[in-house]
Amino acid sequence: MYERLEGWAKKLKAEVYALYLAYRDPRVPLYARVFAAVVVGYAFSPIDLIPDPIPVLGYLDDLVLVPLGVALAIRMIPAPVLAECRAKARGAMAGGKPVNKVAAVVVVAVWLSLAALAVFLFAAWMRP
Numbered sequence: 001m002y003e004r005l006e007g008w009a010k011k012l013k014a015e016v017y018a019l020y021l022a023y024r025d026p027r028v029p030l031y032a033r034v035f036a037a038v039v040v041g042y043a044f045s046p047i048d049l050i051p052d053p054i055p056v057l058g059y060l061d062d063l064v065l066v067p068l069g070v071a072l073a074i075r076m077i078p079a080p081v082l083a084e085c086r087a088k089a090r091g092a093m094a095g096g097k098p099v100n101k102v103a104a105v106v107v108v109a110v111w112l113s114l115a116a117l118a119v120f121l122f123a124a125w126m127r128p
Contacts, residue, residue, distance in 0.1 A: 015070050016043045018089035022077045025085065032076035039069035045107050 016039070022028055023036035043066045074082060 012067060012070065014086070014089050015074065016040055016066070017092060018082065018085040019070065019073050019077075020044070021085040021088050021092075022073075022081055025081050027081050028077050032073065035069075035076060036073040039066070039073050041102065041106070042066065042069070 019036045020040045023033045023040060028036070077085075
């Protein structure tokens, strides 16, 4: 069973990388490019929107949100472009998993903003 899950994870990584290549292709419609860019940015981000230490919810994004986003993005991309990008992705994935630093910065900014809002609300609540 572990080998099966490992194979599924490798296939998902290759699909995400193919989406990365596809969203940079001018033949892909703008709405599909934007959606694929969001999915790729989140999938390759070293920081999750929902941290993994949070029980159950921490792995929800990895197990549900990313595969669902990939599946939706794949449906939006023209088949010939996707096939070409999948072939390129298989070759490129041998070099390792790319990391999207911009997406990491966005996720960190969201978390810091939420923390600042929580502090502000708590301070306002504590005032007499």
